[in-house]
Amino acid sequence: MRFRSFDSLNIFRTVAERMSFTAAGDALNMSKGAVSYQIAKLEDELGVRLFERRHTHIRLTAEGTRLKDAAARHLSHIETVMDEIRSTVEEPLCVGAHSWFIARWLGPRLSDFTRANPDISLKVEPINTRADLQNRALDLSIFWCDPSAEDMDVEVLFKSNTRPLASPETAARVEALGLENAVREIPLLPDASGMAAWRDWHDIAGLTFAPRKNALSLPDANSRLQAVIAGNGLGMQDAFAEPEIESGHLVWISDLALTNFAYCISLPTKGNISAAAELFRDWIRAQDF
Missing domain, CATH: 3.40.190.10 (Periplasmic binding protein-like II)
Structure with missing residues (x-):
């Protein structure tokens, strides 16, 4: 008969590692009762007891010990393979920009970049405050500022008369x-x-x-x-x-305009710029503003 209780098996492994329904529930963000139900469900499917329930503690049966060893070995291998698969999937290029700039200029032109670079997955994150620039997922940011007053390296993209x-x-x-x-x-x-x-x-x-x-x-x-x-x-x-x-x-209401503000490119401090970010930077530099 095909085994179907894989969720219960993972819960069993957690209980067996901690030897506590309560501790397993805390680790899995489940109630003690929900954990106990899943273990009972697994025992019913296998037709054997996996734990001996004592008043103050639990103990693995011989069958439980066998299953713990097998579950630890095979579930760990599955998790390793899944991590390897995830690592082969390239993260999308994440560009941060002021929501104003996205709505008024960038958004309507993004299709030009994606058509020219069909292999790059692009994600655009809105930036509205300086705190948003601290998002470590950003590969490149475009934000409105006074470049002379910035405490970080920025490249002026174009002036903004405000x-x-x-x-x-x-x-x-x-x-x-x-x-x-x-x-x-x-x-x-x-x-x-x-x-x-x-x-x-x-x-x-x-x-x-x-x-x-x-x-x-x-x-x-x-x-x-x-x-x-x-x-x-x-x-x-x-x-x-x-x-x-x-x-x-x-x-x-006035003809007097600020000329010290600009839309600027900022690169992250987390390390080298990615090849995809370089392509985006070159593309936006070449645009007519």
């Missing part, structure tokens, strides 16, 4: 208040730099950075843009917001 915008209704308030008063009275929405971009913009505008209202914090730039459209405050965006400008959903 300036403040608002919904038409909020822009009317800006005009009524005057720009200097408006950036104090109307909430300034922080971006991936926190408030650094707003502070830099105040400097080039010759204004004192002194916002009076707490602002809504939305790390994802796409959500932040919708918040600006809804009238929740003023945002700092680059030319990727032009579709909303052209449609009339948003208005630039």
Whole structure:
């Protein structure tokens, strides 16, 4: 008769190694009762007792000892083969990028890269904060920053001229208040730099950075843009917001733009860049921005 209780066999091996239903349950994230049920099920299928149950402990029977040795030997071999199989499967190329950049530029062009490199499996992870850059799975990252202020090696991909915008209704308030008063009275929405971009913009505008209202914090730039459209405050965006400008959903409220921010390439500190990451870097360097 074909043996079918492989889950029970693995549970048996764990119990036999620890000689405790409770300890095996902890190791397998199962209750003691569930472990006991699986062992009883295995014993019923084999028609023999595998353990002698004592009041304070359990002990393997002769049949249990035979099965423990066989299970340890063969299940260990199966696990080794499975690890070998996994190691032959190449991990996908993992690229991190700001969700704004993914939605506005990268996403629509990824098919060009995948068509040119059909053997590379590509995974794109959104980056919205500096903490996201610490993801050890990333082979390469593209993020928006002031490269002169970074404490890591970055390569400027292209400059991002960034300036403040608002919904038409909020822009009317800006005009009524005057720009200097408006950036104090109307909430300034922080971006991936926190408030650094707003502070830099105040400097080039010759204004004192002194916002009076707490602002809504939305790390994802796409959500932040919708918040600006809804009238929740003023945002700092680059030319990727032009579709909303052209449609009339948003208005630039100043011609003064930050020129110190850029989209940059950052390589991981975990070791050498992979061949797939090199291909992606070469591909994106060759694009027209």
